Amino acid sequence: MALPLAGRTAVVTGASRGIGAATARALAQAGARVALMARTGSQLDGLAAETGGIAVPCDLRDPAALQAGVEAVLNRLGAAPDIVVNNAGVFRVAPMEELAKETILDSVALNLSAPLLIVSAFLPGMRARKSGHIVTIGSIADRKIFEGNALYSATKFGARAMHEVLRAELKGSGIRATLVAPGSTDTSMWDDAGGGEFPPRSAMLAAESVADAVLYAVTREPETNIDELRLTRT
Numbered sequence: 001m002a003l004p005l006a007g008r009t010a011v012v013t014g015a016s017r018g019i020g021a022a023t024a025r026a027l028a029q030a031g032a033r034v035a036l037m038a039r040t041g042s043q044l045d046g047l048a049a050e051t052g053g054i055a056v057p058c059d060l061r062d063p064a065a066l067q068a069g070v071e072a073v074l075n076r077l078g079a080a081p082d083i084v085v086n087n088a089g090v091f092r093v094a095p096m097e098e099l100a101k102e103t104i105l106d107s108v109a110l111n112l113s114a115p116l117l118i119v120s121a122f123l124p125g126m127r128a129r130k131s132g133h134i135v136t137i138g139s140i141a142d143r144k145i146f147e148g149n150a151l152y153s154a155t156k157f158g159a160r161a162m163h164e165v166l167r168a169e170l171k172g173s174g175i176r177a178t179l180v181a182p183g184s185t186d187t188s189m190w191d192d193a194g195g196g197e198f199p200p201r202s203a204m205l206a207a208e209s210v211a212d213a214v215l216y217a218v219t220r221e222p223e224t225n226i227d228e229l230r231l232t233r234t
């Protein structure tokens, strides 16, 4: 039997580890050719070798580097990808008055500007083809407030807003949009999050479970749009 994503292409940002790497593996195992975007070239090369994918190292906080990455993806895939997973993100926790200016600018650039730029770069090709799927990795913090989380939450509320507007604008276009919003997930994101009381890693979701949710959304019959999936640990 043919694999569900045979002949399809995908781009996953933040694919060097964590949820992005798990998602890239899941999409590749389902048959997709996956372009992997993140900064750490060595990690991307390893995953590209493992999955038959394409490594596109770039710093997505830098609009020029992002644009060069987009062009590399278009050249290597030959067309706009069938699936885009906006996953790359950073999590910094601190009371508002303790957030350094650089931390604020970095988080907004990666968590909010980069997804907007990625969508604006790939959407015209999807529109012309009348097909595609844009997956936004949200968070429980895209609608729930936690103290110390102003920066991250502001970016994730924004990413959810982008998804909801996309969903409205793309209705009937053949292009789908899904928000996958996990609760705390056991990845290296927690290593340098900053101060705060966090749940134990053993009580978090697995990155593979989030990847499975993305796979579910992108393998539905074309008539069905999974608007939103919210995941928390049982």
Ligand SMILES: NC(=O)c1ccc[n+]([C@@H]2O[C@H](COP(=O)([O-])OP(=O)(O)OC[C@H]3O[C@@H](n4cnc5c(N)ncnc54)[C@H](OP(=O)(O)O)[C@@H]3O)[C@@H](O)[C@H]2O)c1
Pocket: 013, 014, 015, 016, 017, 018, 019, 020, 037, 038, 039, 040, 041, 043, 058, 059, 060, 061, 086, 087, 088, 089, 090, 091, 110, 137, 138, 139, 140, 181, 182, 183, 184, 185, 186, 187, 188, 189, 190
């Ligand atoms: N873990 C959780 O509890 C959790 C919960 C809800 C939502 N999320 C969301 O899930 C997504 C993935 O998080 P994760 O937990 O998998 O985090 P992670 O393990 O820290 O992975 C983050 C990924 O983003 C990439 N990245 C970081 N800075 C980058 C930059 N400047 N340019 C390009 N890529 C960059 C990293 O690769 P390089 O360092 O190689 O660039 C890495 O591949 C994020 O959007 C996060 O907000 C996570």
